[in-house]
Amino acid sequence: MTTTDHQPVGQAMTAPAPTGSPAGQPIIRVRDLRMSYGGAHVLHGIDLDIHRGEIFALLGPNGAGKTTTVEILEGFRQRSAGEVAVLGTDPARGDDSWRARIGLVLQSWRDHRRWQVAELLTHFATYYPRPRDPAELLALVGLTEQARQQVDRLSGGQRRRLDVALAIVGRPELLFLDEPTTGFDPEARRDFHDLVERLARDEGVTILLTTHDLAEAERLADRIAMLVNGRIRAYGTPSELARRAAAQAEVRWTAPDGTARRERTEDPSQLVWELHRETGGPVADLEVRRPTLEDTYLHMVHRDAGDGAGTGTTDASEAGASDGEKRAA
Numbered sequence: 001m002t003t004t005d006h007q008p009v010g011q012a013m014t015a016p017a018p019t020g021s022p023a024g025q026p027i028i029r030v031r032d033l034r035m036s037y038g039g040a041h042v043l044h045g046i047d048l049d050i051h052r053g054e055i056f057a058l059l060g061p062n063g064a065g066k067t068t069t070v071e072i073l074e075g076f077r078q079r080s081a082g083e084v085a086v087l088g089t090d091p092a093r094g095d096d097s098w099r100a101r102i103g104l105v106l107q108s109w110r111d112h113r114r115w116q117v118a119e120l121l122t123h124f125a126t127y128y129p130r131p132r133d134p135a136e137l138l139a140l141v142g143l144t145e146q147a148r149q150q151v152d153r154l155s156g157g158q159r160r161r162l163d164v165a166l167a168i169v170g171r172p173e174l175l176f177l178d179e180p181t182t183g184f185d186p187e188a189r190r191d192f193h194d195l196v197e198r199l200a201r202d203e204g205v206t207i208l209l210t211t212h213d214l215a216e217a218e219r220l221a222d223r224i225a226m227l228v229n230g231r232i233r234a235y236g237t238p239s240e241l242a243r244r245a246a247a248q249a250e251v252r253w254t255a256p257d258g259t260a261r262r263e264r265t266e267d268p269s270q271l272v273w274e275l276h277r278e279t280g281g282p283v284a285d286l287e288v289r290r291p292t293l294e295d296t297y298l299h300m301v302h303r304d305a306g307d308g309a310g311t312g313t314t315d316a317s318e319a320g321a322s323d324g325e326k327r328a329a
């Protein structure tokens with residue numbers, strides 16, 4: 001019997017507009033984006049379309065190229081090649097009025113360590129023509145009680161909330177959040193997710209979020225692009241990705257000669273029936289499982305990192321199953 005491995009969510013691909021997305025230009029349009037640091041190629045031709053009001057997650061492991069991509073979109077890094085338009089403008093040529101429409105987490109406020117939280121927010125508000133009310137904003141991000149606290153006395157989670165407050169004080173149309181929940185405890189994380197959802201759903205802010213956490217991407221994003229080693233390996237809504245990942249089941253059993261066998265198939269019942277007929281009785285150690293999206297994601301990450309080298313397999317379900325076993329162990 002042969003195995004057909006479609007690897008449905010594992011191909012290098014582009015992330016075009018969602019079906020039924022609003023007409024008009026996407027808020028972010030990227031074509032064949034390439035980036036090299038010296039001789040090292042870290043982005044290998046990325047295409048993205050992100051539309052107004054979407055929460056879009058760029059999901060990938062450490063070193064995948066997420067921050068590089070976001071910094072290019074923010075206008076902080078010069079790309080090596082490709083076309084990029086953010087709010088209709090090439091970020092490399094974005095002026096102050098363009099920048100005022102974008103919310104991003106700046107590192108520079110960290111120089112204002114001795115400022116009080118509310119004071120800093122009020123100061124940043126003066127940079128924008130139509131800022132939010134600082135007191136309302138503090139309530140929105142859950143920092144009212146810390147209003148008079150010095151910023152260098154905030155916890156890591158509180159600092160991230162202040163990051164977001166500073167990023168949205170100018171009422172941006174587009175918000176970039178680069179790994180925003182790193183270091184959060186579960187409660188802070190849940191509160192933060194609620195805040196991001198509110199911004200998108202209630203205020204129509206388009207959000208590009210980077211994360212290496214699949215659960216976070218699934219929880220928040222309308223669409224996900226999986227970036228691995230500088231290439232988009234899969235994209236779609238969380239449910240589309242999950243459905244495609246589960247389309248093929250993995251059947252495992254022990255052959256009559258004692259060897260462990262496994263095979264991917266879209267019709268496990270057919271395979272089990274054939275095995276039963278060939279064996280002439282019960283199939284030993286029979287197991288049927290469908291890979292989860294997490295199995296597939298971890299497989300892509302490990303495969304591109306070379307973990308699968310020497311195993312002689314490119315079967316997504318094999319590595320996915322191993323990953324699943326590692327987690328269960």
Ligand SMILES: Nc1ncnc2c1ncn2[C@@H]1O[C@H](COP(=O)(O)OP(=O)(O)OP(=O)(O)O)[C@@H](O)[C@H]1O
Nearest residue numbers: 037040042060061062063064065066067068069212
């Ligand atoms: N300024 C730089 N000079 C040289 N190489 C860099 C530079 N910045 C990033 N890189 C390399 O580019 C690759 C992509 O890095 P990038 O920070 O974009 O990844 P990432 O997906 O954001 O990772 P992480 O989740 O760890 O933040 C990595 O191999 C990194 O070492």
